[in-house]
Amino acid sequence: MVVSVADRGPRRTVSDDQEHKDGGDFVAGLAARKAAARLLAAVIDARTPLDGLTDHENGHPQYKALDLRDRGLVRAILVTALRYRMTITGLLARRLEKPLPPNATALSHILHVAAAQILFLDIPDSAAVDLAVTHAKSDPRTVRFSGLVNGVLRTLARAKETELPAALAATDEAPKWFSDRLKAAYGPEKTRQILAAHRLEAPVDFSVKADPELWAERLGGIVLPTGTIRVEKLANAVTELPGFTEGAWWVQDAAASLPARLFGDVRGLRVADLCAAPGGKTAQLVLAGAKVTAVDTSKNRLARLAQNLDRLGLSADIVQADLTKYEPKELFDAVLLDAPCSSTGTVRRHPDVPWTKTAADVEKLADLQRRLLARAVTLVKPGGRVVFSNCSLDPIEGEDLYRAFLAGTAEATNDPLRQGEIAGIDPFLTSQGTLRTTPADLDLGAPKRSGLDGFFAARMRIAG
C-alpha cells in the first residue's frame, strides 16, 4: 500500500532541495523531516491538534519556514504516521532489543517519520533512511543513536513486503481509550467497520450553490442522495478546481451538510448559527433564504468565515461573542448550535484526534456542550426551533447528552425527524428521531468512495 505524495507538486530530487541549510550543511529534504518530527512531537507529547500546527498563517514556525511543496510533504508524512501509528510502532518494536525508554521521544519521532515514508509513501527508502540518520546525528538528544536509527530503518525497509500485511492485520490503529469508547457505543462489528474506514483518506465532498448535476460532471464526481457532490480523489488543489474562484461551491462533508437542512423551509426566518465558523452551515442557511446571524468566539475562525462567505457571494451578520455571554437584541426564529466537540467523527481527515484527545476530554467537551445548549434554547422565540449537532461519534456528546438535556428542561421538547421528511437522511434516523452518521455508513460499493463523517444531530421545539 503506497500513498502518493505527488499532489505536493513535482517529485523533488536531492539537487532541488539545496536551499535548505541545516547545521551549516546543505542537506536535501532534511528541513522537512525535522519539521515533521517536531510537529509529531507536538501532536503526541503535547496533544496539539495537527490542523493548527499546519495552518499556513498561524501554524508552527518550523512548518511555515518551508515552501509549499515541503509543507505538503510534511502533512503527508504526519497524516500517514498518525493514521498507521500502531502498525509503525509494532514494526519498529520488533527491531529494537528492548523498548525505547519513555524519555527517548525525540528518537521515537525520528523513527516514526522515517517509517511512515518507508512503509507507505512513494519516497525512496534510501532517502528516508539517510535523512533520518542525518537528523539523528544533528540532534544532541539522538546523536548517539544514529547507528540504531540506521540499523532499524534499513531492516524495516528490507522486511516491509513480507511483514507489513500481517502487521496491518494485527492492529486496528486505535488507542485503547478510543476503541473502548467506540465498542461501548456501537459494539464490536460496527467498531471494526468504523476503524477500518479511519484507515482510508476520506473522499472530498462539495456543497453547491445550484445545479449539482452540472458541478458533479465538472468536478468529476457523483451526486449523493443528499444533494452533496462526492469526488473520490482530487486531481488538483481545491483552489485550482473549476468553480472555486466564482464561488460555485464549498468543501463540506455530506454529513456536515445535514444539520442545517433539518429546519426545513427557513425562507425569511431570522436564524442564529451559533458556533458558526468557518461557516459551512452559515452558507447553507443563507442560501436557503434565511437572515443569518453567525456567532463564534474565535476571531481567526470568523475571519475565515467572512472570507468564505465573500468568495461565495453570500452575506450574514457576523458577531464575535462567547455564546455563554451573548445577548442578542431580539430572540431568533431558529437557532443552530453546531457545538465544539471531540471531533471523533472526523478521524479520516484528522488522524491526530485519537492521539490528542482522551476519554476525559470527551467528558469535558460534553459538559461544555450541555452549557452551550442550555444557553442556545434561551435565544429562540416561543414555538421556534433549535438544531443541536456535533461531529463526535461518542454518545456522551450526542444521544446520551440529548436525552438527559430533554429530561431536565421544560423549555424544549424533541421535534423528531420523520422518515421521508428530508431527502437522503432516512438511513441515518434513529428510533429517537435524531440523526446519527458514522464513517461506516453510506456504502457506495468501494470503501474509498464510501463513508460519512460521524455526526449527531437533533431538532427541538421551544415551548410556545
Ligand SMILES: C[S@@+](CC[C@H](N)C(=O)[O-])C[C@H]1O[C@@H](n2cnc3c(N)ncnc32)[C@H](O)[C@@H]1O
Ligand atoms: C464545530 S466548529 C463549528 C463549525 C461550523 N458550524 C461550520 O459548519 O463550519 C465549533 C465552533 O465553535 C466555536 N466556539 C467554541 N466555544 C464557543 C463559545 N463559547 N461561544 C461561541 N463559539 C464557540 C469555535 O470557535 C468553533 O468555530
